[in-house]
Amino acid sequence: MELLKASDLVKGYGNTNAVNGINFHIEEGRCVSLLGPNGAGKTTTLKMLSGLLEPTSGSIDFKGEKAKDLRPFIGYLPQYPAFYNWMSGKEFLVFAGQLAKLNRKEAEKRSEELLERMGLANAKKRKIRGYSGGMKQRLGLAQALIHRPELLILDEPVSALDPLGRREVLDMMREIKKETTILFSTHVLHDAEEISDSILIMHAGEIAISGSLRSVMEEYRQPILQIEFEAPAADWLKSIASYSFVSEVNIQGNKTSIVLKDMVNGKQTLLKDIVERKLPVRKFEISQTTLEDLFMRVVKS
Amino acid sequence: MNVPLNEIPWGAIAPILVLQLILMITALVSCIREEKTNGPKWLWILFILFISLIGPVLYFVFGRRNN
Amino acid sequence: MTQWTVLYRKEMTEMVRNYKILWIPIVFILLGVMQPVSSYYMPEILDTFGDLPEGTILEMPLPTGAEVLMQVLSNYGMLGVLILVLSAMGVVSSERQSGVAGMVMIKPVPYSSYILSKWAGLLTITLISLFIGYVASWYYTSLLIETVAFERIFQSVVIYSIWLVFVVTLTLFFSTIMKGNASVAFVTILVIFSISSVTSILGKNMTWSPAKMPEHTGQVLLSGELESGFLLALITTIAIIIVVLLSSIQIFKQKELLE
Numbered sequence: 001m002e003l004l005k006a007s008d009l010v011k012g013y014g015n016t017n018a019v020n021g022i023n024f025h026i027e028e029g030r031c032v033s034l035l036g037p038n039g040a041g042k043t044t045t046l047k048m049l050s051g052l053l054e055p056t057s058g059s060i061d062f063k064g065e066k067a068k069d070l071r072p073f074i075g076y077l078p079q080y081p082a083f084y085n086w087m088s089g090k091e092f093l094v095f096a097g098q099l100a101k102l103n104r105k106e107a108e109k110r111s112e113e114l115l116e117r118m119g120l121a122n123a124k125k126r127k128i129r130g131y132s133g134g135m136k137q138r139l140g141l142a143q144a145l146i147h148r149p150e151l152l153i154l155d156e157p158v159s160a161l162d163p164l165g166r167r168e169v170l171d172m173m174r175e176i177k178k179e180t181t182i183l184f185s186t187h188v189l190h191d192a193e194e195i196s197d198s199i200l201i202m203h204a205g206e207i208a209i210s211g212s213l214r215s216v217m218e219e220y221r222q223p224i225l226q227i228e229f230e231a232p233a234a235d236w237l238k239s240i241a242s243y244s245f246v247s248e249v250n251i252q253g254n255k256t257s258i259v260l261k262d263m264v265n266g267k268q269t270l271l272k273d274i275v276e277r278k279l280p281v282r283k284f285e286i287s288q289t290t291l292e293d294l295f296m297r298v299v300k301s
Numbered sequence: 302m303n304v305p306l307n308e309i310p311w312g313a314i315a316p317i318l319v320l321q322l323i324l325m326i327t328a329l330v331s332c333i334r335e336e337k338t339n340g341p342k343w344l345w346i347l348f349i350l351f352i353s354l355i356g357p358v359l360y361f362v363f364g365r366r367n368n
Numbered sequence: 369m370t371q372w373t374v375l376y377r378k379e380m381t382e383m384v385r386n387y388k389i390l391w392i393p394i395v396f397i398l399l400g401v402m403q404p405v406s407s408y409y410m411p412e413i414l415d416t417f418g419d420l421p422e423g424t425i426l427e428m429p430l431p432t433g434a435e436v437l438m439q440v441l442s443n444y445g446m447l448g449v450l451i452l453v454l455s456a457m458g459v460v461s462s463e464r465q466s467g468v469a470g471m472v473m474i475k476p477v478p479y480s481s482y483i484l485s486k487w488a489g490l491l492t493i494t495l496i497s498l499f500i501g502y503v504a505s506w507y508y509t510s511l512l513i514e515t516v517a518f519e520r521i522f523q524s525v526v527i528y529s530i531w532l533v534f535v536v537t538l539t540l541f542f543s544t545i546m547k548g549n550a551s552v553a554f555v556t557i558l559v560i561f562s563i564s565s566v567t568s569i570l571g572k573n574m575t576w577s578p579a580k581m582p583e584h585t586g587q588v589l590l591s592g593e594l595e596s597g598f599l600l601a602l603i604t605t606i607a608i609i610i611v612v613l614l615s616s617i618q619i620f621k622q623k624e625l626l627e
Contacts, residue, residue: 052474052625071476078474078626082467084378086385098374099475129336143471313405313512317398324394327387354398361391362454 002064003028003151003181004049009058011044018044020205021058026151026198031177033192034185036202037299042185043079045202046155049183050076072100075149075180079156081140085129089120089139092128093146100147107146114142118172134165141172145180152176154184158191170195189291199291201298208298222247222289223263225270229254230280236273243269254282259289321353328357331365338364372481375472379489388455392493396501399447401508403440407431408512433514434589437521440505441528441589444498445582449560452494452532453539457553459486460543460620470626479621483544487613490536498529517592524588527598530605531581535560537609544616544623578605 005025011018019041026032036042047053049060051070060067083092090111097107115124118138123131131139137157144152157173158166174195176182186192192199192213199216201209209216237256241249245266248259260266267286274281328349332338338345338360345364348356383389406413407430431439460483463469472482502525509516538559542552567579574580575597584598 047626050474052470069476071474074474076474078467078470080467080626082471084382084468086382095374095378096471096475098369099371099472099477101371101476104369147475310409313508317401317405320394320398320401324391324398327390331387354395357391358395358451361387362451365386 001028002026003062005061006045006049007059007061009045009048009060010056011041011048011053012056017056017205019048019055022202022205022207024200024207024210026181026183028150028181030197031173031182031195032184032198032200033196034183034200034202035187035189035192035295036185037187040202041205042202043155046076046153046183046185050074050153052076072147073150075144075147075152077137077140077144077152077154077157080160081136081143083128083136083139086127088125088127089131089135090115090124092139093142096143097146102147110146110148111142114145117175118142119168132165134161134168137161137165137169138172141169141176145176148180150181152180152182154182156186157184159186159188189295193291201295203298209294216294217291220289220294223260223266224287224289224293225258225260225267226283226285226287227256227258227270227274227281228283229256230282233279236277236279240270240273245269324354324357325349328360332360335365337366339366340364370481371475371477372485375477375481375485376488379485380492383489383493388493389496392451392455393497393500395451396444396448396497397504399443400440400501400505403443404436404505404508404512407436407439430513433509433516434520436509436513437502437505437516437524438586438589440502441524441582441585444501444528444532448498448501449532449535450557452497452536453553453556453560455493456490456536456539457543457556458549459490459540461547461549461552464623464625465547467626473625480617483540483613483617483620487537487540490540491533494532494536495529498532499525502528516589520589520592523592523594524585527581527588528585530602531578531585534578534581534605534609537612541612541616544620576600576604578608581605 002025007023009019009022022041022045034042034045044053048055049070051067051074060070062070062073084095087095093111093114094104094107097110098104102110112121112124115121118141120135120138120142123135128136128139137160141154141157144154154173158169161169170191173182173184177195184196196213198212199210200207209220211219232254233256234251237249237251240246240258243266245260245262246258247261250257250259258266258270263286271284273279274284329346332342332345332349335342345360348364349360350356352359380389460469463472469482473479502521506516506521535556539552539556542556542559543549546552546555563577564579564582567574567577578601580597580601584595584601587593587595
């Protein structure tokens with residue numbers, strides 16, 4: 001079922017559009033990652049979806065209806081979550097729960113549950129002032145989940161964390177994914193590949209590519225040949241660009257990656273060339289383009 | 302001073318002194334418990350201790366960090 | 369419990385934790401009490417510490433109770449206002465700066481509840497401080513000088529509180545539209561100072577001005593009667609407070625949170 005649909009969403013600041021007419025939808029129960037380099041308009045998009053920012057134009061439908069105030073249905077974790085540092089972790093969660101219209105008892109109960117789940121039970125009475133970055137991020141996750149939102153929106157949930165904290169939060173997201181639809185932004189492709197079902201790639205305020213992770217990978221996947229030479233072989237590499245099965249040649253020192261349109265034919269021809277010319281090859285590897293290659297292509301185009 | 306102690310109107314003055322003391326102690330407690338103050342902490346402590354009324358007020362207004 | 373109540377309770381808890389609920393009233397009490405004490409003991413103080421030549425005879429008429437209380441309110445008008453503005457300057461701007469205002473507003477909280485809870489918190493601390501300080505001052509004045517009729521005390525404090533409400537409402541407004549705490553305080557003080565100066569210069573043509581409220585307060589204390597222009601000033605002051613509050617809410621709605 002379609003949970004959320006954005007149509008022609010635009011956000012302009014002065015003469016420039018941070019988000020320039022994007023369309024996409026999110027299926028219920030999916031974990032969707034929003035990818036893009038810094039400045040692509042990810043945060044602006046997420047803030048519009050969460051109801052924190054009024055779109056300049058366009059509309060957002062939630063469960064098939066034009067949404068007026070989405071905030072009751074959405075849990076949002078900003079990129080830099082802030083708290084009242086004089087409160088204890090539990091006090092803040094109860095406060096957030098009551099703001100989301102839970103009564104005091106429910107808010108208390110739900111806070112205890114989430115503190116336990118986020119591994120903060122021991123720190124619940126301590127002032128947030130003394131929390132580490134990872135603890136604050138987990139507390140941020142807890143406040144986003146406090147009212148059992150139907151859609152959890154996370155803005156760069158792991159980018160500010162050290163490897164350990166990153167692992168913790170990713171594991172938690174994997175858990176949460178089972179019960180809630182998640183939309184999260186990231187510029188780390190590895191995270192997106194690891195836990196998301198669908199991806200949206202944004203660039204310069206527009207959505208360049210969208211779809212399920214598998215279909216996007218299949219659609220855009222291209223065979224690639226990685227050759228490492230013992231000595232530069234620039235002449236030959238220049239000459240192969242004229243083969244019809246070669247679509248792209250990237251040279252980085254002694255390493256070269258060649259994107260092929262036709263792997264079977266290309267592989268044979270190139271191998272034959274190498275043997276005939278007695279080129280000093282250290283490594284000859286057949287692989288496929290990764291999400292990163294795709295991402296780089298979108299961003300550079 | 303040539304005023305004998307028993308001529309000082311303690312009934313009127315004592316509450317003022319007590320309030321000033323409370324103000325000073327509150328400011329001191331707050332300052333010591335604060336992780337970081339705007340400017341050196343020891344300076345604020347001196348301010349609070351030795352400039353009555355104004356010291357604590359200045360500390361509360363300018364010495365504490367917001368959030 | 370409505371979200372407004374939750375937010376208001378948070379404001380109050382915060383004031384307890386950062387001792388505002390203690391120190392601001394104490395300062396108001398001290399400001400209020402020191403005036404009658406120093407008026408009463410001034411001749412003795414001068415005698416003791418003034419290093420006056422031997423044999424000087426001090427002829428200082430003791431001020432009336434109403435005059436002492438007027439002086440107290442004038443102290444509140446200077447130092448009291450300064451303290452209130454400085455302690456309230458970050459009420460919205462600090463929370464916007466730190467990002468926690470965004471953390472509140474991503475929950476389904478009406479923008480009006482946020483601003484109005486802040487306003488109510490400011491009113492609470494302001495009125496508590498004014499009332500306690502003024503009552504203490506009245507008590508000391510009646511102890512040392514003379515008793516001023518309670519009716520006049522009551523009327524004057526009510527009228528004066530409207531002026532202070534006006535002051536903190538302006539502080540809230542500037543704290544909403546600006547980000548730096550220092551500039552909030554500076555602009556608020558500047559605006560209040562300008563209103564007061566222009567009103568006292570153009571006196572007759574500005575009977576509607578909110579800055580007339582302190583004058584009316586003095587009038588009530590001295591004569592027990594209200595001047596004719598009071599109602600006009602009261603109406604415009606309340607109208608301005610309402611307009612400023614509503615614009616604060618509207619402007620807050622437009623501000624981008626969590627930048």
